Amino acid sequence: MDLDAYVLTHGHDWARLDELTGRGRLTGAESDELVERYQQVATHLSVIRTSAPDGALIAHLSSVLARARIRLVGTRVTSWRGVLTFFTERFPAALYRLRWWWLGCLAANVVVTGVIMLWLLGHPTVEQSLLSPDEVDQLVNNDFEGYYSEYAASHFAAQVWINNAWVSAQAIALGILGLPVVAVLFTNILNLAVIGSVMIRNDRGELFWGLILPHGLLELTAVFVAGGVGIRLFWSWIEPGGLSRSRSLAREGRTAVTVALGLVVVLAISGVIEGFVTPSSLPTWARVGIGVLAESVFFAYVFVLGRRAVQRGHTGDLSADLLEDSVATQA
Numbered sequence: 001m002d003l004d005a006y007v008l009t010h011g012h013d014w015a016r017l018d019e020l021t022g023r024g025r026l027t028g029a030e031s032d033e034l035v036e037r038y039q040q041v042a043t044h045l046s047v048i049r050t051s052a053p054d055g056a057l058i059a060h061l062s063s064v065l066a067r068a069r070i071r072l073v074g075t076r077v078t079s080w081r082g083v084l085t086f087f088t089e090r091f092p093a094a095l096y097r098l099r100w101w102w103l104g105c106l107a108a109n110v111v112v113t114g115v116i117m118l119w120l121l122g123h124p125t126v127e128q129s130l131l132s133p134d135e136v137d138q139l140v141n142n143d144f145e146g147y148y149s150e151y152a153a154s155h156f157a158a159q160v161w162i163n164n165a166w167v168s169a170q171a172i173a174l175g176i177l178g179l180p181v182v183a184v185l186f187t188n189i190l191n192l193a194v195i196g197s198v199m200i201r202n203d204r205g206e207l208f209w210g211l212i213l214p215h216g217l218l219e220l221t222a223v224f225v226a227g228g229v230g231i232r233l234f235w236s237w238i239e240p241g242g243l244s245r246s247r248s249l250a251r252e253g254r255t256a257v258t259v260a261l262g263l264v265v266v267l268a269i270s271g272v273i274e275g276f277v278t279p280s281s282l283p284t285w286a287r288v289g290i291g292v293l294a295e296s297v298f299f300a301y302v303f304v305l306g307r308r309a310v311q312r313g314h315t316g317d318l319s320a321d322l323l324e325d326s327v328a329t330q331a
Contacts, residue, residue: 013040014041014060014061014064017040017041018067020033020034020037020071021034021067021071034071034072037068038069041061041065045062045065086262087262088305088309090258090309090314090316091258091261091262092302093306093314093315093316094259094262094306094315094317095225095262095306096302096306096307096309096310097255097306098259098316099303099306101229102227102229105225106220106221106224109220109227116193116197117196117200120193120197121197121200121201124201127194139198139199140204144195144208148279149279157275158271160219160274160275164219165267167223168222168223168226171185171223171226173230175230176233176237177234178234181227181230181231181234185227188223196212209288210284210287210288211278214273214287214288214290215271215278216291217292217294217295218266218269218294218298219270222266225259225263225266226259226260232252232256233249233253236249236252236253237249270294273291277291
């Protein structure tokens, strides 16, 4: 390809895009033109990088596209439509595509929790080495139930939301290293198993399950989703499939960010249940029923909405135009 001729032919398109980007206010027609010019210049950059790579020209066009993208982000991507698209397509598609990873993580953790709890119930001396009789009495008769009503519901809901979001973020962020994810999850379920065995041994099993299940079903599912996605992130560079390790890790990393952002909302819902439903005066069956309903809605969201989103071609990764801009900016 004759690069000089290409520049001469399309240079006015690049200049026009830069001009529109720099304007303070755009009319409706100019906004449409900005989008059209952006797509044209992105295509031109792709052609140049493939057919006649020129470092200076690539850097220039990348800069023009980056500035235009910032302008477009300010006017379109942060709109409510973008938020709606995220929660109806990108997030559920990511959950559905990675379903076997987090479902496996969920199943493994449930089994391990059950095994540890049963083992502790069969070995009371272990419990005695962990807690003194006074500590057991305080936990069984005061602390466990009091934990859910010690603070105002709104304050408590915010507190548990922040804590669970932090645990989930750790599980995803540490995923690239593999073993730390297992450590985070094991610490979480070990505490649950120890408290559960103590409560059950002291004939407070009904109270334990009645306070754990309303919020715990959705909350722990979200944590296990984060753990499964973290493990997938680790596996993406161990076994990249048909991609290079860097591209495989980048793709799963972007998808992990999608899941992390979506889980913030899921954990906020579980936090509201824990703050307002778990300690409420509702009968146990009603509180547990609300927890089961929330969990059922989540699974329907994944396996109905998520499956349909995947069938339409969504994967949970960034959309094509965002990826093009990211590549251009890096160049």
